Amino acid sequence: MILCLDAGNTRFKCGVHDGQRWCMQQAFDYDALPDLANLLPVVPRHMVACNVAGSAIQRKIEDLAYQLAIPLTWLESASACCGVRNGYDHPTQLGADRWAGLIAARALSAEAAIVVLAGTATTIDLLDAEGVFRGGLILPGLTLMRRTLARNTSGLADVSGHFNMLPTNTNDAIASGALYATLGAIERMRVTQGATKCLLSGGAAADLLPHLAAPIHPINYLVLEGLLQVAKASALD
Ligand SMILES: Nc1ncnc2c1ncn2[C@@H]1O[C@H](COP(=O)(O)OP(=O)(O)O)[C@@H](O)[C@H]1O
Numbered sequence: 001m002i003l004c005l006d007a008g009n010t011r012f013k014c015g016v017h018d019g020q021r022w023c024m025q026q027a028f029d030y031d032a033l034p035d036l037a038n039l040l041p042v043v044p045r046h047m048v049a050c051n052v053a054g055s056a057i058q059r060k061i062e063d064l065a066y067q068l069a070i071p072l073t074w075l076e077s078a079s080a081c082c083g084v085r086n087g088y089d090h091p092t093q094l095g096a097d098r099w100a101g102l103i104a105a106r107a108l109s110a111e112a113a114i115v116v117l118a119g120t121a122t123t124i125d126l127l128d129a130e131g132v133f134r135g136g137l138i139l140p141g142l143t144l145m146r147r148t149l150a151r152n153t154s155g156l157a158d159v160s161g162h163f164n165m166l167p168t169n170t171n172d173a174i175a176s177g178a179l180y181a182t183l184g185a186i187e188r189m190r191v192t193q194g195a196t197k198c199l200l201s202g203g204a205a206a207d208l209l210p211h212l213a214a215p216i217h218p219i220n221y222l223v224l225e226g227l228l229q230v231a232k233a234s235a236l237d
Pocket residue numbers: 007008009010011012027118119120121141142143144201202203204
């Protein structure tokens with residue numbers, strides 16, 4: 001019984017796996033973290049976590065493990081793990097959530113793939129057919145793009161608009177601009193790297209999905225799948 005926890009900059013994602021299947025997979029606001037023990041369907045035996053949200057969140061996750069009285073394994077980016085090799089100049093600089101996403105992608109298939117995590121930031125990473133992470137992009141996420149425009153202009157507000165190929169009002173122009181920028185980066189990565197297969201995950205994935213060309217594989221909680229692989233490789237149960 002493994003508790004997998006992915007701490008992102010907006011929310012944390014939590015999954016409980018019983019060795020056969022996920023008993024729970026859910027995204028929570030950080031307010032819920034101190035009480036998470038009461039929200040779990042079962043008592044886990046181990047926790048595997050990754051965190052890109054800073055040291056205060058790290059301490060809260062450590063407190064949770066203490067409260068549950070279970071060992072906590074942190075996933076940190078490294079040179080290699082679970083059949084993936086890390087091509088970053090400094091492998092430990094890579095966000096642990098991206099590393100988990102790449103590990104999950106490799107476990108799902110041995111084909112080359114673009115891994116897109118659409119969260120607070122959007123990351124677009126290339127995993128080649130040999131399991132090497134070759135490099136990737138970091139963009140502001142869709143919400144962050146819209147919010148940044150609103151914060152830094154006097155004429156634009158953060159009001160949700162709709163996607164339009166040729167927007168004719170301000171709100172749609174902002175929403176469509178953020179989508180075009182993100183879709184353009186994904187498609188350009190696919191074309192220039194010759195890897196058309198694309199795995200898509202993250203809280204904003206649903207906004208991107210209708211606009212991306214096949215083959216596109218939406219996967220809920222890809223980072224949790226990567227953490228589970230790490231748990232399995234460490235023979236945690
Ligand atoms: N209920 C929600 N709460 C927060 N963000 C949401 C929600 N539904 C969709 N989103 C979108 O998902 C993004 C957060 O995705 P997530 O994968 O949880 O990010 P992170 O891993 O960075 O915390 C937000 O920036 C927003 O675009």
